[in-house]
Amino acid sequence: MNALRFSCRQLQQSGRATSKAITGVVSFSAYCRNRTSPPALSSASPDSLASRVWRSGHPSISIVEVIEQWLDEAKQVKQSELQQLIRDLRRHRRQHQALQLSEWMRDQSCYNDSPGDIAVRLDLISKVRGSEQAEQAFKAIPENMRNFQVYGALLNCYSRKKCVEKAEATMDKMRELNFLKAPLPYNVMLTLYFHTNNHEKLDALVKDMEENGIACGIYTYNIQLNAYGATCRFQEMEELLGKLERDTVVTVDWHSYFVGASAYLKAGEKEKAVAVMKKLEGLVTHNSKKFCYEVLITLYANAGDLEQVCRIWDLYKQMGKIFNSGYLCMISSLLKLDEIAEAEKVWEEWLLKKRLYDIRIANQMVIGYSRKGLWRKAEALVSQITENGGNPDGVTWNCLAVGYCVGGKMDDAVAALKEAVTVKMPVGHKLKPETRTMAACIEHLKSQGEIEAAEEFLEKVAENCHFPVAALNRLAGYLKDESQNVLPLDEMGADMPTLGDEETAQEP
Template identity: 40%
Template sequence: MKHHLLLRLVRPKPNYILRSFLFHSSRRSGTTPSPLDPYDTLQRRIARAGDPSASIIRVLDGWLEQGNLVKTSELHCIIKMLRKFSRFSHALQISDWMSEHRVNEISEGDVAIRLDLIAKVGGLGEAEKFFDTIPIERLNYHLYGALLNSYASKKVLHKAEQVFQEMKELGFLRGCLPYNVMLNLYIRTGKYTMVEKLLREMDDGKLKPDIFTVNTRLHAYSVVSDIEGMEKLLMRCEADLGLQLDWRTYADAANAYIKAGSTEKALEMLRKSEQLVNAQKRKHAYEVLMSFYGAAGKKEEVYRLWGLYKDLDGFYNTGYISVISALLKMDDTEGVEKIMGEWEAGHSLFDIRIPHLLITGYCKKGMMEKAEEVADMLVQKWRVEETSTWERLALGYKMAGEMDKAVERWKRAIEVSQPGWRPHQVVLMSCVDYLEGRRDVESLRKILRLLSERGHISYDQLLYDMNGTGLSWKIVDAMGRSQYIEEGEVRV
C-alpha cells in the first residue's frame, strides 16, 4: 500500500467542509446537494461495509457523488469508529483519502493516528519509513508516542527503549503516558528490574498521575511485590481530592496483597473496590473480583458475587470462566461441577475455554478420570476435537508420572493438529525423552511419521540413519523451542 508524505499541518478551522471535491463531483454526476435522510449517514454506510478486502473509498466517493457534504469532524469520527472495531485497513484508507485531497485540518494528532494505522496494516517497517519522511521540525510528542506504542504492541523492546530515550532527550516526557507504555512493556517481557527502575524514576520526577497511570503503577508494584511502594502511592492518591479512584485501583491493590499473603488487607481493598463499581462496569468488575476472592480463599464471597452476576442482563461465558477458575483455586470440585452443569443445560453458546479450563483444573489435581470425562464430552456431545485438549491430558499424565498414557494422548494431539501448530514444549520434550530413555526407536519413528504426515516436519530429512541416533533431539529441535510454556501453565 502506498503511503503519502506528511502534508501541511495548519490550525483547524471550525466546521470546515470538503467543498472542492463536492463541487466537481456534482458537476460530473449532474446532481445537486439534497437534504440528508437522517437515517442514511456516511458513518452508517461505512459501518455496514464490513468486508476488509473491499475498498471503503468507493462508499465515500458514492456519498459525495450524490451531492452530500462531508465534514472533516465526521471523518475523524469515522476513523475513530473503524479503529474501535479493529477495521484498521479501512481506517487507513480514509486517512489516505484525507491526505490525497489535502484536507487542511490535518493535525499532528491525525498524523500520529496515521502512523499507528500504517504500523497495524503495513507493519513496523512501513511505519518506520513513514516516520522518516516527517520533517524534523514537525516531530512532536504525539508522533513519538505513536511510534513508541507501535513498538510496544509488538514487544520490540530494544527499539521501544530507543524511542523512549529519544523522547527523554527531546523533552517529550512531560506526561505519564510514555512511562505507562514502558511499564506495561517491561511487565509483558518479564523485565522486572526495569519495572522497579522506572517506578523510581516516576517518583523522582514527581509526575502527577491520572487514574490510568495510578492503575498501571499499582499493577507494576503488584508484579514486583513492592507493597511499601504501592501503599505510599495509594495513600498519596487517596489524599489527592482531585483524583477520583475507581474499582480497578483497589482491585489491583488487593491482588498485590493476595500475592504477598496479606489476606485481611486484600479483603479490605476488595470491599472498597465493590463500593466503587457502577452499573456500566458491573459485568467486568464482578468477573475480576470473583477471581480475586477465589485467590483469597473466600468461597462465600465468590458465590455471593456469582449470584449478583447471574442477575445481570445477558449471558456471558466469561463469567463462567471467572467463577470456575475461582472455585478451582479453592478445590471446590463439587461447586465447579454444579456450575458446569448449569452452563451445559442452560446455554447453547459453546465456548471451548470452559471445558478446557475444567480439564486443566482436574489435571493439576491428578483427577485424570474426571479430565478424560470432560474430553469425551467434547468429542461425543459437542463433536469438537482440538489438539489443545489432548495436550492438556498429556501434560496431566506427565505430571501424574504415567508417561505411557502421556505419549498416547500426545500422539492423538498430533493426529488432529492443523498446519502451523506449535506444540506444548514440556509435553514435546518429556514424551520424546521418555521414549528415547526406553530406547523405543520405533515409537519415535512413528511420531516422526505422524508429524511429517501433518506437514510439521520432514521425515526424510530427519531420519538419517537406521539406528535413530540423535532422533529425539532432532524432533525437538525441528518443532522449535520458541513459545516455551512452563509446566502446568493454563492455556485458556
C-alpha cells in the same frame, strides 16, 4: 473538502488518486483519542457504509471493495465518518480492516491527512508489520507533521516491543522538542520499565515527573503500585494506597485495590488481601459492577474462598444480564478451587441461556477436565461443541491433548496436538501449545520410531505457533540424539495452555 463526492471517485478512475491494498491493525488511542465515544454497532443504519463494513464477513477480508462499491453508487462519505469507523474497527479488534481504511483514506486527494491520522496509522503499522516497518514509516513523515501524537505513537511502538534503548532515545527527543508536558509519555515509559523489571529507572522517572511538575494521575499511581507489589515492597505500596485515599484530586479506583490484593495473595498474605478486597467491593458502582464482580470472583478464588466466590456470583447474577465473560470467570474460578461439579452446573446454565457460542467457555471446561486426566469427559464435550453451535479451535484440541497426555493416551494426544497446530486461528493470533505436552508427544513419536513425522510436526509448530525457540531447539536436538531415549520433561517447563490470548471473544 469534507466529503468524498462522486467527482473524487472519477479522479480515482482516471489515475490521479490511488487506492492500495493493505494488511492489518489496531491503535494508539491514548495519543489520538477523539472525545466522542464510538457508536454502538447497532446504531449503523440499514444501508450505511459502516453497516456494510460490519457485514463484510471475516475481519481478514479486505474492505477496499466495500468502499469502492459504495462510491460506485455515487454516495458520499465524510472524513469524520471514516475516522470514526477506524476507531470502531480498532475497538472491535478488526485490525486488518482498520489499517486498510486508514491507508485508503491517506491515498485519497479529497482528504487531509492530519498528524492524528498519521499517529494512528503508525501505531497500526507497528502492530501489524512490526517495529522496523513503523520506523521506516516514521522516517517518511515530514518534520512539520511529527507532533506530540506522532512521536507518542513511535514511543508506544518501542514500549510494546520492549525496545528500552530506542524508547529512551525517543523520550529524549520528545524532551528536546518540549513535548513532555503531560503524563502520558511518562506512563508509557513507566509501563515499559515495569515490564522489563527496570524498577530503579521506574522510580527515577517518577521522581523526574515530580521535579518537572508533571501531575501523576491514577494510571501513574497504579503502575507504581504494580511495581511495589511485584517486588514485595509492601510498606511503600501501603503508603501509596494511603496517599491515594487521602488525595483530593486523584480518586482511588478499584484497579488500585485489585493490584494491592493481588500482590498480597501472591505473597501469601491472605488476611491483608481480603481487607483490600473489601475496600474494592466498596467502590462498586452501577457502571463498574460487571468488571468489579468478575475481578472479585477471581481474587477470592485465588484466596481459596469458595463461599465468597459464590456470594459475589450471586451479586453478579442480580444485575439481570450475565455476560459470557462472567460465566468464563466463574467456571475458571470453580475449576481453580477443584469444584468440577459446581463448574459443570454453571456450564449447563450457560448452555441454556447463551445467545452466542463462546468457544473460550467450552475450552475452559475441556482444560478443567484435562488437567484432572478426565479425558473421556473432555472428549465428550469436544464432540458436543458443534452440536451446541460452536466450532472447536486450536485451543480446544490443545486442551484435549493435555487430557490425553495426563491419561496416558499418547497416540490420541499426538493426534489432538497435530489437529491443534493445523486448525486455522483468527487473524493476528497464534496457538501457544503447552510445553510439557508437546515434549511428551515428541518423546512418544521418537519411541515409536517416527522421527521424520516428529521433525515435520516441529516445523509446523515453528511456523504456526508461539512456542519458545529454546524449547523447539531442544526438542529438535533430542530427536537427532540417538543416545537419548528419555526427555527430561521437568526441565521443559510446567506451563498450561493459556486460554484467552489466542482467541477473540464473540461476546463480552
